[in-house]
Amino acid sequence: MMARTLYQKLWDDHVICTExxxxxxxxxDRHLVHEVTSPQAFEGLKIAGRKPWRxxxxxxxxxxxxxxxxxxxGITDPVSRQQVETLDANIRSVGALAYxxxxxxxxxxxxxxxPENGATLPGMTVVCGDSHTSTHGxxxxxxxxxxxxxxxxxxxxxxxxxxxxRTMLVWVDGVAGRxxxxxxxxxxxxxxxxxxxxxxxxxxxxxxGIRALSMEGRMTVCNMAIEAxxxxxxxAVDDTTISYLRNRTFAPKGDTWDKAVTYWRTxxxxxxxxxxxxxxxxAGVLQPQVxxxxxxxxxxxxxxxxxxxxxxxxxxxxxxxxxxxxxxxxVPRTPITQIAIDKVFIGSCTNSRIEDLRIAAGVxxxxxxxxxxxxxxxxxxxxxxxxxxxxEGLDKIFIAAGFEWRHPGCSMxxxxxxxxxxxxxxxxxxxxxxxxxxxxxxxxxxLVSPAMAAAAALAGRxxxxxxxx
Amino acid sequence: xxxxVKHTGLVVPLDRSNVDTDAIIPKQFLKSIKRxxxxxxxxxxWRYMDHGEPGMDNSSRPRNPNFVLNLxxxxxxxILLARANFGCGSSREHAPWALQDYGxxxxxxxxxxDIFFNxxxxxxxxxxxxxxxxxxxxxxxxxxxxxxxxxxxxxNQLLVRSDGHVVPFDIDAFRKKCLLNGWDDIGLTLxxxxxxxxxxxxxxxxxxxxxx
Ligand code: SF4
Numbered sequence: 001m002m003a004r005t006l007y008q009k010l011w012d013d014h015v016i017c018t019e020x021x022x023x024x025x026x027x028x029d030r031h032l033v034h035e036v037t038s039p040q041a042f043e044g045l046k047i048a049g050r051k052p053w054r055x056x057x058x059x060x061x062x063x064x065x066x067x068x069x070x071x072x073x074g075i076t077d078p079v080s081r082q083q084v085e086t087l088d089a090n091i092r093s094v095g096a097l098a099y100x101x102x103x104x105x106x107x108x109x110x111x112x113x114x115p116e117n118g119a120t121l122p123g124m125t126v127v128c129g130d131s132h133t134s135t136h137g138x139x140x141x142x143x144x145x146x147x148x149x150x151x152x153x154x155x156x157x158x159x160x161x162x163x164x165x166r167t168m169l170v171w172v173d174g175v176a177g178r179x180x181x182x183x184x185x186x187x188x189x190x191x192x193x194x195x196x197x198x199x200x201x202x203x204x205x206x207x208x209g210i211r212a213l214s215m216e217g218r219m220t221v222c223n224m225a226i227e228a229x230x231x232x233x234x235x236a237v238d239d240t241t242i243s244y245l246r247n248r249t250f251a252p253k254g255d256t257w258d259k260a261v262t263y264w265r266t267x268x269x270x271x272x273x274x275x276x277x278x279x280x281x282x283a284g285v286l287q288p289q290v291x292x293x294x295x296x297x298x299x300x301x302x303x304x305x306x307x308x309x310x311x312x313x314x315x316x317x318x319x320x321x322x323x324x325x326x327x328x329x330x331v332p333r334t335p336i337t338q339i340a341i342d343k344v345f346i347g348s349c350t351n352s353r354i355e356d357l358r359i360a361a362g363v364x365x366x367x368x369x370x371x372x373x374x375x376x377x378x379x380x381x382x383x384x385x386x387x388x389x390x391x392e393g394l395d396k397i398f399i400a401a402g403f404e405w406r407h408p409g410c411s412m413x414x415x416x417x418x419x420x421x422x423x424x425x426x427x428x429x430x431x432x433x434x435x436x437x438x439x440x441x442x443x444x445x446x447l448v449s450p451a452m453a454a455a456a457a458l459a460g461r462x463x464x465x466x467x468x469x
Numbered sequence: 470x471x472x473x474v475k476h477t478g479l480v481v482p483l484d485r486s487n488v489d490t491d492a493i494i495p496k497q498f499l500k501s502i503k504r505x506x507x508x509x510x511x512x513x514x515w516r517y518m519d520h521g522e523p524g525m526d527n528s529s530r531p532r533n534p535n536f537v538l539n540l541x542x543x544x545x546x547x548i549l550l551a552r553a554n555f556g557c558g559s560s561r562e563h564a565p566w567a568l569q570d571y572g573x574x575x576x577x578x579x580x581x582x583d584i585f586f587n588x589x590x591x592x593x594x595x596x597x598x599x600x601x602x603x604x605x606x607x608x609x610x611x612x613x614x615x616x617x618x619x620x621x622x623x624x625n626q627l628l629v630r631s632d633g634h635v636v637p638f639d640i641d642a643f644r645k646k647c648l649l650n651g652w653d654d655i656g657l658t659l660x661x662x663x664x665x666x667x668x669x670x671x672x673x674x675x676x677x678x679x680x681x
Contacts, residue, residue: 016664133560146587150588161654195557200583257678415496
């Protein structure tokens with residue numbers, strides 16, 4: 001048999017049938033559901049008189065709209081409350097493998113909850129009405145973000161209509177140095193290939209720089225594959241994958257575990273398999289990254305400076321940069337280390353796992369948030385992450401340093417709840433999107449790693465965290 | 470889904486690249502549990518001078534006089550002209566819903582984000598990829614002449630300009646068939662019900678841990 005890429009293997013394993021033009025019907029193993037993109041799908045299903053195909057594929061939680069404080073008051077925003085209650089009612093009526101409703105000890109961001117409960121397993125197709133579903137690719141899954149019509153389609157048929165993507169190998173050489181993390185690798189990649197660079201591709205992340213990452217780090221990288229324009233991104237199975245999954249709630253046990261592991265070990269690209277495109281990056285020479293604009297590709301190292309529109313020859317691009325700088329309130333050529341911040345957000349499905357919190361806590365331990373920083377927010381990705389962090393005393397470190405320690409959820413990543421920036425406020429954020437208004441109307445977002453966000457909170461401006469650790 | 474065969478309509482040029490889904494429909498409007506009613510809030514932050522929230526009377530809000538969709542000459546536009554990487558960002562179908570609810574039948578751009586592109590087909594909003602050179606000339610034409618219209622002929626996969634110049638475009642055969650007939654994907658997939666069941670039983674035998 002011809003050498004196959006991991007993508008080809010995952011694809012072949014799920015194709016039910018293919019149309020003449022290559023559109024295939026793919027079987028879906030795991031369907032993650034949250035409150036924002038599912039109500040219209042459940043409604044559509046009901047109106048058509050259809051039943052969900054396999055409810056045991058569903059894992060659901062409420063995350064986007066849920067508040068991160070005053071939980072005893074419930075959800076006070078009536079529109080948000082209605083959406084969360086609609087999810088409650090829908091799951092109650094159809095059922096699910098697992099549901100972690102608002103205030104459940106295991107509630108959290110859907111992309112944190114799936115893996116930590118072992119509901120994301122290698123070789124699965126995973127879908128969710130959320131573009132950051134690519135996160136689950138860290139487990140050698142084919143994980144697609146889908147729209148609401150597709151959510152309904154998967155509910156009704158357990159399938160997704162897909163055309164095969166081209167394949168891109170992102171080979172990360174070298175190992176990230178002290179103070180440099182998975183987030184810096186993926187930001188640097190997006191800076192290199194652009195936010196449309198991965199359009200139409202399925203990205204496999206490989207090489208020593210990826211192998212050296214923990215599962216948390218790999219999830220961070222795959223999470224932002226979508227910001228590079230790729231709908232799916234993934235990493236092959238290795239020992240790190242398998243030891244992460246052992247004993248997780250929904251992971252197989254006993255003989256089935258052994259059988260599963262044998263299969264999982266095959267989930268790697270064969271020697272000599274061909275990719276349509278290859279991009280190389282050296283993690284060994286990377287600086288911590290900071291975005292300066294309103295698209296994740298507008299990024300530079302901590303030693304860099306904000307560019308000027310005239311640095312770009314393409315007029316559309318140049319005008320885009322001018323608009324971004326205007327929105328961001330930045331003057332061309334400003335060194336990144338001279339940008340002062342108002343708020344810090346440590347959280348989101350990119351960087352709210354236990355490792356992220358440990359790293360951030362390690363930076364701030366025994367130090368203090370700068371006076372000029374109005375708010376430094378830590379929002380764990382899930383109830384389990386929060387409990388683990390508290391067991392390790394991380395919450396105390398954050399609180400002692402002047403950070404706020406909150407309940408889990410998406411929070412200021414997209415500001416659908418009360419956690420948001422005011423117009424003009426500048427934030428060092430560990431999330432994944434710096435679009436205009438993403439963290440609140442008029443808010444200015446700089447994407448960074450947890451270590452860099454922590455360092456910025458201490459200094460009141462961006463600084464090189466490598467000088468602190 | 471509505472059928473899409475041929476459409477002639479007024480064109481509005483949105484001359485920006487990387488227009489993201491947050492810009493197309495800001496998140497505060499995603500709290501709705503309905504599929505319709507997003508049109509008045511399409512491009513909310515660019516269209517209005519104040520901050521929009523669900524439930525506001527949009528007709529009395531202050532409009533941004535400089536935003537292209539607000540210009541008199543583009544009122545009633547049904548074809549949106551855009552640049553590269555249109556619809557990047559989230560998977561929210563609320564973005565194509567909002568464009569459709571606003572009145573758009575098609576979006577023509579140099580490139581689209583994958584998920585957005587896919588979502589458009591699911592609701593019968595036609596996304597058309599067009600070369601940069603053709604786009605440049607379309608932007609020029611719409612800006613030069615008030616009331617500039619285009620015809621989109623899906624059957625023959627052609628953009629027909631009012632000066633008679635035609636531009637062919639690509640589309641997947643399967644998607645084209647669905648649009649021309651207004652077919653519902655779920656109904657089509659369920660024609661394969663038996664095959665899905667057989668696939669599922671085999672999968673259960675080989676990888677039982679996926680079905681616990
Ligand atoms: S944390 Fe942010 S990016 Fe992740 S699912 Fe929530 S809103 Fe989306």
